[in-house]
Amino acid sequence: MATVSAKNKTKTKTKKKDRYGVAELKTLGNDLLSSASNINNLPLLLTFVSPSSPPHHVLESLLSLHSFFLPLLPTLPSSATRADDSTTDDQSQFIYLTWLRSKFDELVKSLVEILVAPQCDETLKEVVLDTLMEFVKVANAGQFHSAIYHKLLRSIVHSMDPVAFLVDLLTSKYFKYIDIRYYTFISLTKLATTLEGKDVTDGRSASTDSTDENQLSSNMEHVIHNMYYTISNVPPLESSNDTSNIEMWSRSESDGDAADKQPKPEKHNKNALSAAKIAKKMKLKFTKAWIGFLRLPLPLDLYKEVLVNLHQAVIPHLSNPIMLCDFLTRSYDIGGVVSVIALSSLYVLMTQYGLEYPNFYEKLYALLVPSIFMAKHRARFFQLLDSCLKSPLLPAYLAASFAKKLSRLLLSVPPSGALVITALIHNILRRHPSINCLVHREDSVDEGKDDLRKDEAIAANLDDAKTGAMPCQKLGIDHFNNEENNPKKSCAMRSSLWEIDTILHHYCPPASRQVLALSLGNDLTVRAKTSEVDVGDFSSGSYATILGAEISRRVKQVPLAFFKTTPSSLFSETDFAGWTFNLEETPELISGNDESATKGLSEHDHGGAVKRQRIECP
Incomplete structure (x- = not known):
């Protein structure tokens, strides 16, 4: 019965509202503003201020209500004021003002509903916002409400x-x-x-997939x-x-007029x-x-966006930026793209605000993986990486570990990554002369006698097992442990940067003909004849930029490739020093015991299915 009664009241109000047009609402507003005896028009006008009312009805009602409440707002009591707080003489006046206050609160509530209603027009929302901000300005006796x-x-x-x-x-x-x-x-x-x-409960980690929780x-x-x-x-x-x-x-x-008439000193003006x-x-x-x-x-997408803008939009304006150290260190420990994005803010705290982070270089070392060269924010990361390795107080083992890790990545990164790696290694070798020995190191010269005996024994065993088709006349062992995440234990100082030589034989012409790769073999300790490279010139490279540079490049002579026989692979065996490719029959690739299928496949392939096996040469 209560529900039916409410529906009937709603229908009755709707019928009453339908009888009023813009002209009638304007008349009601003028009567309300002209005489206090027409105060009953106030609740009627309030019914038209709702998201369901037509916009022109809302605007006409709002104009009258705004003009009515604006001069009364400084005199209205607070919503928390009780009738007991007033004296007996002005009890009736207080009740009247309290009633007006309740109607004003009802108006504010309706305006807020209109402001966020999806069906309301943007022009109407702008008018409603201006009205609310006008109330904020004057509703608290001239102070901010x-x-x-x-x-x-x-x-x-x-x-x-x-x-x-x-x-x-x-x-x-x-x-x-x-x-x-x-x-x-x-x-x-x-x-x-x-x-x-x-x-x-976060839907991504909840144990139950309830619809309400999602x-x-x-x-x-x-x-x-x-x-x-x-x-x-x-x-x-x-x-x-x-x-x-x-x-x-x-x-x-x-207050402003009084200040203009009689200016006061700042110490006396509260x-x-x-x-x-x-x-x-x-x-x-x-x-x-x-x-x-x-x-x-924070959701993951928003989490990344916050980290991207944190070092520019937030940190410089904080009262104490060190308060973000917990948030940033947790973000930096997550790994992957989040760590790369958090590096910018963490670097600002360390260099400008004195934050101490003992495991910073270990986490930075762990970020050097092939996927980082295809990340969205790789340009900023490489610039920060270059800045972090700029200090002359960096230990030699740490500089060597980063140089060796980067040189090892030359074997697996895209051509654009090879360009930025060469620039980074160039700067590291120039800043840290103590690790220039890694460029031309040979085991017979730099290693101890015990290591030399071990190397010769291993090489002798390998010579017995391998054929004489090895491309290198003397075998060597790289002591660098690429799987070790701790740069202290990577043994980079006992290794050499032999991977740099591969950039000179790179399949991509821009990578193989770059001048920086040739300059790494020179003596970079002579600082008067050398200079650091701006990593930013290479950090944003990609396949598109390389292709665009090659297309726009003017060449005088175009090399032509001539093959006596049609090539069967993209790379020849001589392109991989230290690897051999042997042909072996693999009948196990053919599933089942169907002899006819096996015979047909063998005749089709002229000798059986084959596969290439690679045997790694230490």
Whole structure:
């Protein structure tokens, strides 16, 4: 029965609302503004301020209600004020003002609903936002009304519909005012604290695949995305020595007139703050808002986006950037692309704010894998890698480990990666003369007698097992352990950079003819005749850039390849020094015992199915 009664009331209200047009609403508003006896028009006008009403009805009603409430707002009691707090003489007046306050709160609630309603027009939303911000300006006796503004921001952050339009409006029209930015950071801090306290199960790690839990997790991620879009659009306050460029949205006009008539010294004026104090307060609120946001369970895509912008948009404006050390070290320990992105911010904390991270170079060494040369942010990573290896206080074993690890990657990375590796090794050898011995090292010269005997014994055993078709006349052993993630235990100082010679025989012409590869064989310790290479010129290379450079390159003579017989493979056996390829019959490749199928396959292949086996030469 209650449900039927509610439906009947809704239908009755709809029928009543249908009887009013724009002209009737304008008449109701004029009567309300002209005489207090028409106060009953106020609840009727409020019914038209809703997302379901036509936009022209909402606008006409809002114009009248805005004009009615604006002069009354400074005199309205607070929503938390009780009737017992007033005296007996003005009890009736207090009840009337309290009723007006409740209607004003109802208006604010309806305006917030319109603001985030997906069916409402953008023009209407802009008018509603301006009205709410006008209430924020004057509803608290000329001071900033933080409660209304918090409701506005909370509705934007918790909206399940796109909020880019609303946030962009705030950015273009209101975020230039310092008090709006100040209270924005306060509201976002409260919202982040509320979200952090919620027990929300992440759908990716939940043991049960409940529909409600997945929906809750999806809503949580959407709220976090909205919060990030809002907080990232609030400009931080730059440090300044004067307050001439600081604008306030909410300021009492009487206070401003009094200040103009009788200026007071800054130390006697409680409302006046120096630029340094304002910047300090803004930094504190900015820091609390971002720290609270970073504590939330960020989705992976948003997590990467935050790490990309953190070192430029956040760290310089924090009151104490070292507070991010836990967040960044956890991100750096994750590995993969996340570690690569976190390296920028972590490097800023280490070089500019004195952060000590003992395992930094071990984690950096572990990131040197072939996949890093195809990552999206590889250009920034290689530049940071070059900067991290620039210090002359770097131990020789550490510089040798990085040089050897990079040279080993020459065997497996794309041609663009070979270019940047050559540049990195060039800079390492020039900065650290103590490891230049790795360029031309030979076992018979640099190793001890015990190691030499072992090498000769191993070489003798291999000579008995192998044929005389080995391309190298003397066998050597590389002591470098490529599988070791600890650079201290990699034995790079006992190795040599023999992989560099492979770049001179690279199948890609831009990689094989680069001047840097030839210069690595020279004495790079003579700093007067050599110079460091800008890694940024090579770090963003790819197959597309190499192909584009080759197409636009002008050549006088075009080499032609002539084969007496049609080639059967892309690379010949002589291109792989230390490897042999033998042909062996492999009948096990043919499944089953069907002799006819085996015979047909053998006749077709003229001698049976074959495969190439590679035998590694130590």
